[in-house]
Amino acid sequence: SALELHIRRNGSFRSFTASTQRETQARIRDILRMDYDTFINSALLLQGRADEFTMKPPAERKRILADILGLSIYDEYEERAKELIKEKEQAEREVQARIQEIERELQHRKEYRRELKAAKAELGQLSSRAKDAETELQGLRDTLKTLEAQKLQLADVEQRIQGAEVQLRDLDLQIQSHSQRLAAHESVLERREQIQAGHTRLLQARDEEAVYSAKLPQLLSLREDAMRLEKAITETRQGLELQAHILAERAAELQEEAAQRPQLQSEHAQVSQQLHRLAALQTKVQQARQTIAELSSERSKLDARNKDLIVEMKSLEEKLSLLRKPTATCPLCYQDLSEDDRQRLLVQFRQDGRKQGDEYRANRSRLKQLSSQTESLQSDVEAIEAELKKLPALQGREATLRKAIQEAEEAGTRLEEQQLLLTSLRYQIEHRDFAAEEQQQLTALQARISALEYDSAAHEQLRQTLKALEHFEADRAELERAQEMLTELRSNQQQLLKTRQQWAATLAADTERHAELAAALAGFEGLAHSLQAKQQEADEIRSREGHARQVLGAAQQKLDYCRFLARERRDRARQQKxxxxxxxxxxxxxxxxxxxxxxxxxxxxxxPELEEEANELLSRMTDGRMTVHFETQRDTKAGSTIETLDIKISDEHGARSYEMYSGGEAFRINFAIRIALSKLLARRAGAQLQTLIIDEGFGTQDTDGRQKLVEAINSIKEEFQRIIVITHIEELRDAFPVRIDVYKTAAGSQISLN
Structure with a gap:
């Protein structure tokens, strides 16, 4: 099922259908401000349920009336008032709990005052002690500062002593180094002539080696080109050798394939012979199967004939049985027979019976022969078929052998070609008939290498000589440096000796000062321990003083908080009220x-308005005989009053219960009440529903009653935008100005507007 909601605005319909039926139904309720139950109790008179409102319990009738009047908003107000009452009650409980919590805290004010007084007294004592301890501590600190300054001087003196010692060691090392260098330079000067002669021989050897070195790059370049050409020639030769090797292997393979040809031809002849034999057997099988089919056809005919003969012989036996009686009638025409005719028929029928019996027995004998022949032929066919199962394998082998023979013949032809190519390649390799241009270039390069006249042994001998003489280069440089630096080194040596005497004098003075300062700092450790002990004592007093201040602050804070709580209690009391x-x-x-x-x-x-509207219609439809009265309160047996909505119905005989009225009267009562409810619904504020729908109900009325119902409907048409009446009664077709007819056709239900 589907539920859609469309609202007409500005001449067109706009969809307001939700994603689910439940949500769409909720939107309809919100727009109309009523649920389905209220709708069918007011604006919609369903077929067979015109008494929907009248038959409901009084409390339910009153709820529906409240819904029609739109009183549900007051239910919402009532629920909101209840929620606010709960909120205020919860707030009152929270305020009361806070007041009780404040009163419990305020009970400790005397205790907090005592704590404050004790904390002030203790803080006064500790402050005085802390001041005295700080004075003593400051005196120890001043003394310690003086000693620390002397300690710093001592450290400075020790550092200067260490520096002087380091300087003296460095100067000793420098003096020793200068002495060694002076001795070395003097030794070099003693070898002056030897060094100069060796250096001259070194220069001559370098000139000779330069000549060989100039030829070497040319030689290397020529040798590199020669190696490239030799490599190209070698690669060409290897390529030819590889081709020859491949051709030799291929020729061997082809020779092996060609050598298999006689064996393959022999085997192919044997296989062909077997195939011819199996082909003959295949023809024999086909003939045997055809013979079996013919025999089977003959057997079928004989079997059918024997079955007919059995029927005919049984019929003939029956006729003979009838003719054996003296008073027999003709078994064919059922006429009376004379004795001669009966005997003649007996003889004829017996002769016919013997003929049929002879034919039946002859057929039986022939059937046995046919069965024997069929079995023999079938046995032969099975044996031949077993032999014919080899046919596919033999056919495959014959095709394989035929292809192999063809390949062997082709291999023989290709073998001759391969052998010719192989002979040609071997001739080229043996006579070096390849890479002719590269070989010519290589010969020319080798001639140029010889023309260079480069002697690698002589070149290497010169290199060894240069290596042996190369130290004379350094010796000559050292000789020149020794001549230049000898005077400077002697002057520096004198200056280093003078500097060392000055540092030795400084070290002696600092050592004396160090002894003086060490004696003055003899009591430094004891003073430091005394200062540490006094510092700990002062720290402990300050810690206790700080704790006392914290206790004092905490007590003062508690009393301040109590004053704040007193003010809050007054505010909370006003809030509670x-x-x-x-x-x-x-x-x-x-x-x-x-x-x-x-x-x-x-x-x-x-x-009163509802009652007046209902009675006006009811009076019109009953000629003033019937009235309804609504009572909203009822007295209980306990003497109290309860809210209700009772319906009292009266006619010329007085008040009676609803069930005592006829169906037509009950419908007119229900119709009058429902029309009155619909008028209320059409006039209510907010969401008006100015539509009335009446589904059937006319069937309970006689002609006069129906006419009065139509008059009643027409009398209220000005108070509704739209009144829809649904009926199957033909005489009401022309009772209303606009009619929609629904009728059935072969294509389905159709409508027409009149």
Whole structure:
């Protein structure tokens, strides 16, 4: 099933269908401000349920009337008032709990005052002690500062002593180094003539080696080109050798294939012979199967004939049985027979019986022969078929052998070609008939290499000589440096000796000062321990003083918090009073918005109008005989009053229960009440529903009653935008100005507008 919602605006319909039927139904309820139950109790008179409103319990009738009047908003107000009452009650409980919590805290104020007084006294004592300890501590600190300054001087002196010692060691090393260098330079000067002669021989050897070195790059370039050409020639030869090797292997393979040809031809002849034999057997099988089919056809005919003969012989036996009786009648025409005719027929039928019996027995004998022949032929066919199963394999082998023979013949032809190519390649390799240009270039290069006259042994001998003489280069440089630096080194040596004497004097003075400072710092460790002990004592006093200040602050904070709580308690008491007053107001609103409040007053106001509308229609339809009366309250046995919506119906005989009226009268009562409810619905504020739908109901009325119902409907048409009447009664077809006829056809239901 489907549920869609469309609303007409500005001449066109716009879809307001939700994603689910439940949501769409909720939108319809929100727009119309009523549910389906209220709708079928007011604006819609369903077929067979015109008494929907009348037959409901009084409380339910009153709920539907409230829904029609749109009183559900007061239910929402009542629920909102209840929610606000709960909120105020919860707030009151929270405020009361806070007041009790504050009062419990305020009970500790005397205790907090005592704590404050004790903390002030202890803080005074500790502050005085801390001041005295700080004075003593400052004196120790001043003394310690003086000692620390002397300690720094001592460290400075020690550092200067260490520096002087380092400088003296460095100067000793430098003096020793200068002495060694002076000795070395003097030794070099003693070898002056030897060094100069060796250096001259070195220069001559370098000139000779330069000549060979100039030829070497040319030689290397020529040799590189020669190696490239030799490589190309070698690669060409290897390529030819590889081709020859491949051709030799291929020739061997082809020779092996060609050598298999006689064996393959012999085997092919044997296989062909077997295939010819199997082909003959295949023909024999086909002939045997054809013979079996012919024999089978003959057997079928004989079997059918024997079955007919059995029937004929049984019929003939029956006829003979009839003719053996003296009073027999003709078994064919059923006429009376004379004795001669009976005997003649007996003889004829016996002769016919013997002929049929002879034919039957002859057929039986022939059937046995046919069965024997069929079995023999079938056995031969099975044996031949077993032999013929080899045929596919033999055919495949014959094709394989035929192809192999063809390949062997082709291999013989290709073998001759391969052998010719192989002979040609071997001749080229043996006579070096390849890479002719590269070989010519290589010969020319080898001639140029010889023309260079490069002697690698002589070149290597010169290199060894240069290596042996190369130290004279360094010796000559050292000789020149020794001549230049000898005077400077002697001057530096004198300056280093003078500097060393000065550093030795400084070291002696610092050592004396170090002894003086060390004696002054003899009591430094004891003073440091005394200062540490006094510092710990002062720290402990300050710690206790700080704790006392914290206790004092905490006590003062607690008393300040108590004063804050006292102010908060007064504010909370005022807040509690305000919440109680607001809760009382909301409780009054809850009663006012409830069923016994404004809703009851509104219903009491509407009931006379509803009663008047219903009685006006009912009087018109019953010629003033019947009236209805609504009662909204009822007395209980306990003496109290309850809210209700009872319907009292009266006619010329007095008040009677609803069930005592006929179907036509009951419908007119229901119709009058429902029309009155629909008028209320059409006039209500907010969401008006100015549509009335009447589904059947006319069947309970006689002609006069139907006419009065039509008159009643026409009398209220000005109060509704649209009245829809659904009926199957033909005489009502022309009772209303606009009619939609629904009728059935072969293509389905059709409508027409009149």
């Amino acid at each position: 305000t919440l109680a007053e607001e809760r009382g107001l909301y409780d009054e609103l809850r009663v006012a918005f409830g069923k016994r409040g404004l809703q009851a007053l509104i219903i009491e106001t509407v009931i």
